[in-house]
Amino acid sequence: MSPSALEDLYNQFKSWNEEYSTNALRSLSQPSENRAPPPVLPPQRVVRGDKPKAHEGETFTIRDVENQTETRADVQIVDVNPSFRPHASYEVCTPSDRNFIVGDDPKPMLFRPFSDDPTFNHQGYDEEYEVYAWDHLPDPDLELLSAEIMSRFDLSPCDIDVMGLPKGVKTRRDHAELPAGWKHPAADDASHSGAGPREQLQRLALYFCNNPNCLTGYCTVHEEMPLLHPVAPSVSDDTLANSTPEACGENCFLLKLSTRPVPDPWTDNDVEMLEVVLEQSPDALPCDLAVICRKPCYEVSKRRREYFAIHKPEKSRRRPHPPRFNDLESSQFTPYDLVISLSDRPDGPAGICHVATKAPVTPRPTASAGKTMRTRFQAYASGKVAVALEGKGRGRAARAARATIPIWNVIRDYVCAAVQKVDPTGSKSCRNAVEVRQTRWGLGLFLLEDADEDELVLEYTGELIFEPTTKSRDHIVTHRERGYLFQLNSTVSVDSSFLGTAGRYINHDETPNCKANIRLVNGEHRIGVFTLKPLKKGTEILFDYGPSFFMSQNSGQESRKVGTAKGPLDIPEDASDSSYHEECEESDI
Numbered sequence: 034m035s036p037s038a039l040e041d042l043y044n045q046f047k048s049w050n051e052e053y054s055t056n057a058l059r060s061l062s063q064p065s066e067n068r069a070p071p072p073v074l075p076p077q078r079v080v081r082g083d084k085p086k087a088h089e090g091e092t093f094t095i096r097d098v099e100n101q102t103e104t105r106a107d108v109q110i111v112d113v114n115p116s117f118r119p120h121a122s123y124e125v126c127t128p129s130d131r132n133f134i135v136g137d138d139p140k141p142m143l144f145r146p147f148s149d150d151p152t153f154n155h156q157g158y159d160e161e162y163e164v165y166a167w168d169h170l171p172d173p174d175l176e177l178l179s180a181e182i183m184s185r186f187d188l189s190p191c192d193i194d195v196m197g198l199p200k201g202v203k204t205r206r207d208h209a210e211l212p213a214g215w216k217h218p219a220a221d222d223a224s225h226s227g228a229g230p231r232e233q234l235q236r237l238a239l240y241f242c243n244n245p246n247c248l249t250g251y252c253t254v255h256e257e258m259p260l261l262h263p264v265a266p267s268v269s270d271d272t273l274a275n276s277t278p279e280a281c282g283e284n285c286f287l288l289k290l291s292t293r294p295v296p297d298p299w300t301d302n303d304v305e306m307l308e309v310v311l312e313q314s315p316d317a318l319p320c321d322l323a324v325i326c327r328k329p330c331y332e333v334s335k336r337r338r339e340y341f342a343i344h345k346p347e348k349s350r351r352r353p354h355p356p357r358f359n360d361l362e363s364s365q366f367t368p369y370d371l372v373i374s375l376s377d378r379p380d381g382p383a384g385i386c387h388v389a390t391k392a393p394v395t396p397r398p399t400a401s402a403g404k405t406m407r408t409r410f411q412a413y414a415s416g417k418v419a420v421a422l423e424g425k426g427r428g429r430a431a432r433a434a435r436a437t438i439p440i441w442n443v444i445r446d447y448v449c450a451a452v453q454k455v456d457p458t459g460s461k462s463c464r465n466a467v468e469v470r471q472t473r474w475g476l477g478l479f480l481l482e483d484a485d486e487d488e489l490v491l492e493y494t495g496e497l498i499f500e501p502t503t504k505s506r507d508h509i510v511t512h513r514e515r516g517y518l519f520q521l522n523s524t525v526s527v528d529s530s531f532l533g534t535a536g537r538y539i540n541h542d543e544t545p546n547c548k549a550n551i552r553l554v555n556g557e558h559r560i561g562v563f564t565l566k567p568l569k570k571g572t573e574i575l576f577d578y579g580p581s582f583f584m585s586q587n588s589g590q591e592s593r594k595v596g597t598a599k600g601p602l603d604i605p606e607d608a609s610d611s612s613y614h615e616e617c618e619e620s621d622i
């Protein structure tokens with residue numbers, strides 16, 4: 034691309050931008066004096082909470098900049114029944130049955146918590162961050178310019194990044210921090226290379242995490258999950274036809290089930306497109322396939338039948354990989370037959386997972402074999418195969434990333450992802466029904482059914498965060514006077530402030546009726562809350578946070594943790610994997 038073409042484009046944009054901005058500013062000017070006085074609206078209702086936001090007799094003005102009109106309204110204060118008041122903000126928490134690895138919060142401060150509350154320690158909180166994220170937001174003008182450059186010169190977003198022209202022009206996603214060695218998938222955007230539908234789909238899939246629970250773009254946690262795998266159909270042709278109540282048109286497959294060959298010429302691309310869709314969505318109705326493939330549905334239907342006649346799909350819809358942690362309900366926790374061994378990979382991350390290094394791990398019985406519920410929560414290792422940190426990512430970039438990114442360090446230290454088989458008999462639910470109610474310590478958690486001794490009530494889940502982040506989040510804990518941090522070891526804690534199960538509502542008692550146990554399940558630490566004795570429906574679940582919690586709460590010196598894993602979970606560098614497993618399984622909080 035010649036520099037002069039770029040300069041022309043930039044100048045065009047600049048003159049347009051000047052004119053546009055001048056007009057926009059003009060439109061913001063005050064309405065002229067000789068306008069009719071603004072109409073007065075009926076009094077507007079303002080809901081009054083504990084702190085009135087408005088006073089009787091106040092007015093406010095609504096200015097419509099576009100139509101240059103103004104209206105004025107009196108404020109009327111309405112008292113509402115306290116039970117209709119909004120929930121306290123601390124209750125906002127995303128429900129999640131599993132832990133999410135966060136590591137550290139980003140260095141730029143994404144937003145300022147309690148910004149309208151002068152009692153919050155803003156200075157202390159600010160000091161935890163390097164910059165304000167909003168100071169570094171991409172300029173929308175530059176984004177517009179970069180979009181135009183891409184379309185005019187047929188460039189990908191990555192080309193723009195690489196060229197760095199004009200200065201400051203970057204793609205929208207560029208401000209997201211990618212792990213070292215990664216590049217934007219758009220760099221290889223198939224739409225520029227004329228790749229076929231299969232390749233395009235594979236590449237597009239790189240933009241998304243394969244774990245449907247994961248909301249992270251460029252997810253590095255679940256990257257070892259397989260990309261796209263063919264799925265076998267689960268319904269017959271007849272069922273498909275019966276599920277379509279009426280024909281979608283004169284070319285509908287319902288009306289034209291003849292054996293005549295498909296007349297229209299289908300290009301190789303068309304055929305591949307249909308096959309790719311059928312691989313991923315074999316139960317799709319021909320009428321839907323017709324829309325995707327832009328072909329009459331009877332043709333699609335016929336080719337669909339021909340395709341499955343050749344490809345002979347397996348009868349049942351089987352997942353392409355054995356179920357893993359992510360695929361399981363907590364109720365299916367175990368009995369596990371966890372299989373771990375070592376992959377001795379030269380290309381792996383430096384300092385390989387020490388859980389995996391001494392494989393194979395000998396099978397060991399669960400600690401309390403008679404106690405079914407407890408047993409279900411326990412993982413034990415046996416046997417052969419390894420998936421442990423296997424080089425199964427998405428190409429070289431992903432592998433390079435593994436060696437460097439902090440997330441991978443967590444995985445190296447704590448996770449030895451392993452194949453697990455779930456015993457089909459393990460069907461009984463592991464969790465007890467619970468509900469959250471008001472208590473003298475804020476909210477608390479109560480049993481909705483009787484529980485036996487040593488039953489798993491529920492899991493305590495949250496974000497897995499590193500110590501520096503527990504410290505920065507501690508300002509919020511202090512301000513709220515509520516903490517949801519459960520320490521796993523000196524480096525990592527589970528924080529259920531923003532994400533987790535109802536386990537976060539469990540209050541402390543020095544004579545508890547439950548305890549929290551950490552189990553190493555399929556390579557991940559999971560915290561289960563178990564009953565210490567038989568409990569009646571309606572009992573509040575309580576565990577002992579340990580002495581340091583309230584000490585630190587009072588001193589304000591240290592991050593307070595509702596649970597602290599002692600000793601064994603502070604994993605020494607040379608811990609042997611088998612003792613590690615045992616210790617993890619036995620360690621109580």
Ligand SMILES: C[S@@+](CC[C@H](N)C(=O)[O-])C[C@H]1O[C@@H](n2cnc3c(N)ncnc32)[C@H](O)[C@@H]1O
Pocket residue numbers: 474475476477514515516517518537538539540541542595
């Ligand atoms: C994990 S949360 C428990 C749920 C909390 N009650 C709520 O409303 O969200 C821990 C917080 O609950 C409060 N808490 C729990 N047990 C307590 C106790 N025995 N005495 C005083 N405060 C307690 C403290 O504020 C503590 O920081």
